[in-house]
Amino acid sequence: MKTKTVRNLRRLSQALFLLLFLFLFIQTESKGADELGYPVKFFLDFDPLISISALLSAHAIETGFYLSIIVIVMTALLGRVFCGWICPFGTLHNMVGYFNKRIAHGSQETWYAFKYYMLFFILASSLFTAQLAGIMDPISLLIRSLSLSIYPALNYLTRASFDTIYRLDIPVITHGSEFLYGILKKGFLSFTQPFFLQGVFIGALFLFILGLNLYERRFWCKYLCPLGALLGILSRFSVLNRSVSEGCTSCGVCQEVCPGNAITDSDGSWRSTECLYCMDCDDLCPQKAIRFGFIKKNRGVPLDLTRRNILVSITAGIAALPLLRIIPQSGKRYLNPALIRPPGALKEKEFLKRCVRCGECMKVCITNGLQPTLFDAGLEGIWTPKLVPTIGYCEFRCTLCGQVCPTGAIEKLSLLEKETVKIGTAVIDTGRCLPYAFNIPCIVCEEVCPTPKKSIWFEKITVKHRDGTEAVVKRPRVDIELCVGCGICETYCPVKGKPAIYVISANETRSEDNQILLKP
Amino acid sequence: MNRRDFLKTTFIAGLGISIHGSFDSFVRSLYASDDADIAVARGQSPGRITKAAIDALGGMGKFITKGDRVVVKPNIGWDRKPEQAANTNPEVVAAIVSLCYEAGAGTVKVFDRPVSDPRRCYKQSGIADAASAAGAEVSFIDERKFKKVAIDGLVLKDWPLYTEILEADKIINVPIAKTHGLAMLTLGMKNWMGVMGGWRSRIHQSLDESLVDVSRVIKPTLIVLDAVRILTANGPQGGSLDDVRELNMVIAGTDQVAVDAYGATLFGLRGSDLGYVRIGHQSGLGTMDLSKLVIRNVVL
Numbered sequence: 120m121k122t123k124t125v126r127n128l129r130r131l132s133q134a135l136f137l138l139l140f141l142f143l144f145i146q147t148e149s150k151g152a153d154e155l156g157y158p159v160k161f162f163l164d165f166d167p168l169i170s171i172s173a174l175l176s177a178h179a180i181e182t183g184f185y186l187s188i189i190v191i192v193m194t195a196l197l198g199r200v201f202c203g204w205i206c207p208f209g210t211l212h213n214m215v216g217y218f219n220k221r222i223a224h225g226s227q228e229t230w231y232a233f234k235y236y237m238l239f240f241i242l243a244s245s246l247f248t249a250q251l252a253g254i255m256d257p258i259s260l261l262i263r264s265l266s267l268s269i270y271p272a273l274n275y276l277t278r279a280s281f282d283t284i285y286r287l288d289i290p291v292i293t294h295g296s297e298f299l300y301g302i303l304k305k306g307f308l309s310f311t312q313p314f315f316l317q318g319v320f321i322g323a324l325f326l327f328i329l330g331l332n333l334y335e336r337r338f339w340c341k342y343l344c345p346l347g348a349l350l351g352i353l354s355r356f357s358v359l360n361r362s363v364s365e366g367c368t369s370c371g372v373c374q375e376v377c378p379g380n381a382i383t384d385s386d387g388s389w390r391s392t393e394c395l396y397c398m399d400c401d402d403l404c405p406q407k408a409i410r411f412g413f414i415k416k417n418r419g420v421p422l423d424l425t426r427r428n429i430l431v432s433i434t435a436g437i438a439a440l441p442l443l444r445i446i447p448q449s450g451k452r453y454l455n456p457a458l459i460r461p462p463g464a465l466k467e468k469e470f471l472k473r474c475v476r477c478g479e480c481m482k483v484c485i486t487n488g489l490q491p492t493l494f495d496a497g498l499e500g501i502w503t504p505k506l507v508p509t510i511g512y513c514e515f516r517c518t519l520c521g522q523v524c525p526t527g528a529i530e531k532l533s534l535l536e537k538e539t540v541k542i543g544t545a546v547i548d549t550g551r552c553l554p555y556a557f558n559i560p561c562i563v564c565e566e567v568c569p570t571p572k573k574s575i576w577f578e579k580i581t582v583k584h585r586d587g588t589e590a591v592v593k594r595p596r597v598d599i600e601l602c603v604g605c606g607i608c609e610t611y612c613p614v615k616g617k618p619a620i621y622v623i624s625a626n627e628t629r630s631e632d633n634q635i636l637l638k639p
Numbered sequence: 640m641n642r643r644d645f646l647k648t649t650f651i652a653g654l655g656i657s658i659h660g661s662f663d664s665f666v667r668s669l670y671a672s673d674d675a676d677i678a679v680a681r682g683q684s685p686g687r688i689t690k691a692a693i694d695a696l697g698g699m700g701k702f703i704t705k706g707d708r709v710v711v712k713p714n715i716g717w718d719r720k721p722e723q724a725a726n727t728n729p730e731v732v733a734a735i736v737s738l739c740y741e742a743g744a745g746t747v748k749v750f751d752r753p754v755s756d757p758r759r760c761y762k763q764s765g766i767a768d769a770a771s772a773a774g775a776e777v778s779f780i781d782e783r784k785f786k787k788v789a790i791d792g793l794v795l796k797d798w799p800l801y802t803e804i805l806e807a808d809k810i811i812n813v814p815i816a817k818t819h820g821l822a823m824l825t826l827g828m829k830n831w832m833g834v835m836g837g838w839r840s841r842i843h844q845s846l847d848e849s850l851v852d853v854s855r856v857i858k859p860t861l862i863v864l865d866a867v868r869i870l871t872a873n874g875p876q877g878g879s880l881d882d883v884r885e886l887n888m889v890i891a892g893t894d895q896v897a898v899d900a901y902g903a904t905l906f907g908l909r910g911s912d913l914g915y916v917r918i919g920h921q922s923g924l925g926t927m928d929l930s931k932l933v934i935r936n937v938v939l
Binding site: 149150179282286310311485514515516559562563566567568569570571577593613 | 875
């Protein structure tokens, strides 16, 4: 009776945290006001892997750092309860694992060590200024995968279904479906259908990781999760322990059900660093021989890592750096014109030290213009945000990306600051621009230009048409001192596909090198 | 139906229409105050001058009948605050919504297809909040609800237009007066771009003719031009308060060309300076000859 209560409590806790996570996730969207109403980066703020790696790489203490201390202290005292009771990704693994009817216990006795080596690799590279934690951090991975792939796909599915019923226009049914659609639009769906470069790739990776649960339950948590490894190390001296009484008959039930491979032998030997504190063993022990409490542990098994492998992983973490950085971007001469960073982004080097690729900025971007990079910023910068104006521009008075960034890679700008920050410069391709190339009137770029004094002005030119008649056309010119590079001109240019006006990263405020003018 | 029957029916129907028309003008002549073609109201309260201008034309009851499905179409094109004068004044919009309901309107819908992000435009302009508070159904454009409409105009053969405006019983156009890089000014007729779907930016290649074409298809019962604040430079989006002038005026009328022609005078221009006003006049959409119109001025 008592034990069942524990299991139900755990499930309740997992459900509540997952729902809270999903609620905050869906709230990470503009409602039209300047500020977002909810602390949407909440879960990342509590994530010690993010805060420690950011501390190492950027020597920066973010506001979230103090919140992550709560998890650190909690883990030091209580063990990996975060993994078993809170982590929304862990809960998803539980849910998928439910469909795996094989015994939970993994056959791979030694694989668990891999995640620790992964952690050492990540932290070593962090210490030497590369921020790679976000790629494998479970919270970051979850937000990124949901933002860039799963949620857009669910939106697509929902919209396509309702659109079909709408087009078929079936009496009564369409009316009802439109009513339901209206409710979903308010509470669940995004404002417009989001599209992301690499959405398929990021989504497939996510589904693959979830799918590993069908091979072995909580595969990720046991063998891959670097946050789990960090918490495992932190939990070494926890005071919430498990003990096995003399009544144990070594039946092996606890070993079979343990989702963390923490029970290493049928006699109930326990590797506390692997325990997720689900307490299912306590629940299922036929002899009621297992007890969790603030007691001395017995039959404990230490974390078994080899010094050689630790050294190898740390060395690999350091060695990865030069390998990642022998790209032209590391030099001063080559600057990628397509790498348009969001407004408020730090200098590229500082930016890469902090960005954890959680994808929240891309999720919240009001025009869908922020997209994940692949190699634009080198492999080191994979899945960091860049603006792609042909998809969406940077809304002049929007500061949401800086508001949601959990590590300050994108600074939170005030509205006044935002209006002066340049993320690039628009340039005109006169070979395609309608008034230049074809003598056809068009003023779209000037009309949409959002700077209070327009950054696009007109030069009136008398032109001769093919038939000899003369006409006056207004040719747009970019005021290079005023242009902030928001890209709205590129988004709305009637020359589709390859617009006649486009933004390059030159003149971005954050960079000292990427400047054109003597006096920027 | 043979030819004789057809002619007979047509004749009777025509007679009916003309009698109805003359009866209407007879009733209208009973009210000496509502013979104005354009009403111009000045005063400090945008809501009150809006009502005053409409009253000077005979009151909202003259335009709205009980149960009407009304569309009030403001300009919500940009992510700007009311004081920046890039969108219609929210108090003007709210006043019109209230007047419609007072006149017995069944539903009043308010929408626009903005250029900047719709959420920010609706919110920052103050229009969504003000119009909702007045009881209007404020909704974002649903891209599925554009329908290709035959126009057969000067340049546009057809164009996708918003069905909710096509299906409305009464349409009230509520533009704001601003400068524009190509049209010189954006007033009432240009405001119809907000119900055009598709890649509407293409119409800039023949803007004046296109605007007249669309204005022929969408027939407003009433036009209320917001000149509480006008944008005199860097329009239509503005942003700097230096470019905003407070006129504290609202202009109301029923002739699209005439209202725009009057709007031009606010900027020291004549209606004939604006291509779409000139073409609208020439093609019989309305008149730009203000000297032939009765213009009633009201000062509060």
